[in-house]
Amino acid sequence: MKRIKVSSPFRPALLTAAMAVAAPAVQAAGDPGQIMARTCAACHASQDDGQYSRISQQRKTPEGWLMTIARMQVMHGLEISDADRRTLVKYLADRQGLSPAETAGARYALERRLNTLEAFDSQAFSETCARCHSGARVALQRRPASEWEHLVHFHLGQWPSTEYQALARDRDWLGLALSEMVPELAETYPLESDAWAQWQAAVKPDLNGQWRLAGRMPGRGEMSGVMTVAAKGQDRFSLSFEGCYTNGEPLRGEGEAILYTGFEWRGNLEIDGIEMRQVFAIDGNRLAGRMFEVEHDEVGFDIEGAVLAAGESALLALQPGYLRAGETAELTLIGAGLEGDIDLGEGVEVLQVLSRSDDRIRLRARAGRDAAGIRPVRVGETEGVSLSVYDRIASLRVVPEYSVSRIGGNGSSTPKVFGLFDAEAWAAGADGKAGTEDDYRIGIVPASWHVEPFDARAAEDQDTRFAGSIDAGTGRFTPGAAGPNPERRMGTNNAGNLKVVAEVRDGDRSLSGSGQMIVTVQRWNNPPIP
Known part of the structure; x- marks a missing residue:
C-alpha cells in the first residue's frame, strides 16, 4: 500500500498544456495525419496504414497522450503548436485509448483524488513501479511486452539513480524488472484486449x-x-x-x-x-x-x-442520506424520470410530499423508534441509493484518515494546497458494540474542528502554531506560507505533522474522531496523471 499526494510536471508549462484535454481548440484543427508526418516522423518510423513506430504500439488516456507529447517537447525539443497538440491528443485518444472497463479502478488519478491510498495484489508492482509515481499511471496505459521493455530501459536511462534508491539497491533491479515485471505488465495491461475491441464497436451515446x-x-x-x-x-x-x-x-x-x-x-x-x-x-x-x-x-x-430524457430514469442521491429513529426530517431525492411510488424502506414513513418533479422530490419522512439499519430507497422501479436509519452515533471518523497539505504562496510560483475534511458518523450494528464488522455508515455530519500535534516532535516544534490553521466550522485547513520562517528552530519552513480532530454532539454525548495530516513543501511536479 502506498500513500499518494502527488501532483504535476513542469508547472506552469504542463499545467497550461493540460488545457488540451479540457477545452476545445480555439482555432481550426489541422489534419492529424499531416501533423504527425510533420512533427513525429522525424524520430518515429512511418509504417503501413498510417502507423508509426512506438506510437502505434501504445494505448493511453487523453492525459497520458498529453504527457507523452509534453515529454517530447521537454526532453527532445519537439516544436508543436497548442492547436496541433490538442488535435493529436484527440486523434490518439480516440484511436488508441482505453475502454471504460480498462480505466475502472484507476480513475482516481484522472479525477485528481490525490489523497488516495493505493493497494495492489502484486508486491513486485508496488516495489518496482508504484514506489516513484502512482500505480494508476501504469494501469492507465497498454503496451505489448516489447514496449514495456522499452519503458524499463527508458526509466533507467533517464533516471540512472533508480538502481540506487530504496527497494532497488538491495536487489538486481534491472534484471528483475526485465525478467519479472515486463511479463507481468504485458499480461495485466496488454495492447490488445477484448474490452477495447468491444468498445470500439459499441454505439456511443448522444450527449445533447x-x-x-x-x-x-x-x-x-x-x-x-x-x-x-x-x-x-x-x-x-x-x-x-x-x-x-x-x-x-x-x-x-x-x-x-x-x-x-x-x-x-x-x-x-x-x-x-x-x-x-x-x-x-x-x-x-x-x-x-x-x-x-x-x-x-x-x-x-x-x-x-x-x-x-423521455424513457430514462435514475435515482442519483438522497440528501441527506440519514434519519434518526423516532424522528421526522425533510429529505430530497435527486434523479431523472422519478415516477411512481416512493419507498424509503421498512419502518420509514413518507408523511408529506412537499414538492415533486421528474428530477427532484422534497418530502417529510419519519422513522419508527425501532427502525435501525440501512434501508434501500426506491421511486417506482428506480433504485440505487440508501437511507441510514440510526438510534445514535457510535463512532466518528475523519475522512480522509491520512492526507497531505502543502505550504505555498508568499511570493512563490505555487499556491497553497488546502486540506479538506469531513466527519463521518457510524452506528453500531445488531450487537450494539462500536468498532465491529456490523457497524454501518450513517453519513457526513456537521462537526467542530481543531488540530493538535500528531506526536511529541510536532509538539516540540510547535507545528500547530506554524503549519497552518483549520476552520472550526468547515474543516478546511489552510497551510502556512512557503519559504524559511525565522521564528522556527533553525529557520526552517512551515511544514508540520498534525492530528486533525472532529467533534460532534449527539444528544448529551460528545464524540470525537481524528486523522493525520502531513503539511509539507510545495509540489513542483504536477503531471495530469500523478
Whole structure:
C-alpha cells in the first residue's frame, strides 16, 4: 500500500498544456495525419496504414497522450503548436485509448483524488513501479511486452539513480524488472484486449440535452443542479450549469467541453467566478466523476449525473442520506424520470410530499423508534441509493484518515494546497458494540474542528502554531506560507505533522474522531496523471 499526494510536471508549462484535454481548440484543427508526418516522423518510423513506430504500439488516456507529447517537447525539443497538440491528443485518444472497463479502478488519478491510498495484489508492482509515481499511471496505459521493455530501459536511462534508491539497491533491479515485471505488465495491461475491441464497436451515446447532477464537496456540503449540453461538432460542446447547495445558495456557470474515446468527458467552466474543470466518465445515460477548481484541484465535488430524457430514469442521491429513529426530517431525492411510488424502506414513513418533479422530490419522512439499519430507497422501479436509519452515533471518523497539505504562496510560483475534511458518523450494528464488522455508515455530519500535534516532535516544534490553521466550522485547513520562517528552530519552513480532530454532539454525548495530516513543501511536479 502506498500513500499518494502527488501532483504535476513542469508547472506552469504542463499545467497550461493540460488545457488540451479540457477545452476545445480555439482555432481550426489541422489534419492529424499531416501533423504527425510533420512533427513525429522525424524520430518515429512511418509504417503501413498510417502507423508509426512506438506510437502505434501504445494505448493511453487523453492525459497520458498529453504527457507523452509534453515529454517530447521537454526532453527532445519537439516544436508543436497548442492547436496541433490538442488535435493529436484527440486523434490518439480516440484511436488508441482505453475502454471504460480498462480505466475502472484507476480513475482516481484522472479525477485528481490525490489523497488516495493505493493497494495492489502484486508486491513486485508496488516495489518496482508504484514506489516513484502512482500505480494508476501504469494501469492507465497498454503496451505489448516489447514496449514495456522499452519503458524499463527508458526509466533507467533517464533516471540512472533508480538502481540506487530504496527497494532497488538491495536487489538486481534491472534484471528483475526485465525478467519479472515486463511479463507481468504485458499480461495485466496488454495492447490488445477484448474490452477495447468491444468498445470500439459499441454505439456511443448522444450527449445533447440536459443532465441532472448531484454532488458533494468536503467541508461545503451537498448540491444539485442541471447541466445543459449543446453539440458544436467534432465531439465538442458548449455547456451551462444551474443549481444550488442544499441551503439554497445558488451555483451557476458556463463553459465548454470535449469528449475523448467516446466516454471521456473533459470540461472547463466558470462557476460564480471560479474556473473549474470536469473529469467525467460517460456510461450510457449516466455520468460520474469529479468537478474541481483549476487552481486548487484538491477543492471539488464528487459528481453523479443522469440524462433528463423521455424513457430514462435514475435515482442519483438522497440528501441527506440519514434519519434518526423516532424522528421526522425533510429529505430530497435527486434523479431523472422519478415516477411512481416512493419507498424509503421498512419502518420509514413518507408523511408529506412537499414538492415533486421528474428530477427532484422534497418530502417529510419519519422513522419508527425501532427502525435501525440501512434501508434501500426506491421511486417506482428506480433504485440505487440508501437511507441510514440510526438510534445514535457510535463512532466518528475523519475522512480522509491520512492526507497531505502543502505550504505555498508568499511570493512563490505555487499556491497553497488546502486540506479538506469531513466527519463521518457510524452506528453500531445488531450487537450494539462500536468498532465491529456490523457497524454501518450513517453519513457526513456537521462537526467542530481543531488540530493538535500528531506526536511529541510536532509538539516540540510547535507545528500547530506554524503549519497552518483549520476552520472550526468547515474543516478546511489552510497551510502556512512557503519559504524559511525565522521564528522556527533553525529557520526552517512551515511544514508540520498534525492530528486533525472532529467533534460532534449527539444528544448529551460528545464524540470525537481524528486523522493525520502531513503539511509539507510545495509540489513542483504536477503531471495530469500523478
